[in-house]
Amino acid sequence: MREGLRPSSGERAWRITGHYGAGKSSFALLLAHLLSGKEANIPPQVRRVVDFGRNEPPFVSVLVTCAREPLAVSILRGLFDAAQHIYGRRSNPLVAEP
Numbered sequence: 001m002r003e004g005l006r007p008s009s010g011e012r013a014w015r016i017t018g019h020y021g022a023g024k025s026s027f028a029l030l031l032a033h034l035l036s037g038k039e040a041n042i043p044p045q046v047r048r049v050v051d052f053g054r055n056e057p058p059f060v061s062v063l064v065t066c067a068r069e070p071l072a073v074s075i076l077r078g079l080f081d082a083a084q085h086i087y088g089r090r091s092n093p094l095v096a097e098p
Contacts, residue, residue: 001031032061060086 004011016024033041034050037058042050064078084091 005035035059036061 001014003009004014016027018024030042030046033039035058039047060082062075062078062082064074067074
């Protein structure tokens with residue numbers, strides 16, 4: 001995954017599969033905290049074994065949950081919410097043009 005985050009890399013997609021309850025969501029949350037620079041939110045047991053050396057800027061985590069709507073709408077809603085979290089609730093960030 002780290003190799004795929006390099007600017008020149010073409011490896012941008014990953015798939016995580018496993019049985020119900022295997023920890024896929026927990027891993028995704030751990031990865032989101034790692035990539036967004038929120039090491040303080042990571043359990044001490046994990047912090048001891050993970051290298052937090054940063055060569056790249058932190059990423060912004062965008063939460064997208066499934067709903068009975070087109071996937072694009074869910075993604076845009078997640079981007080909008082993340083932008084409001086960064087710039088403040090009173091801002092009206094332009095996430096996409098109509």
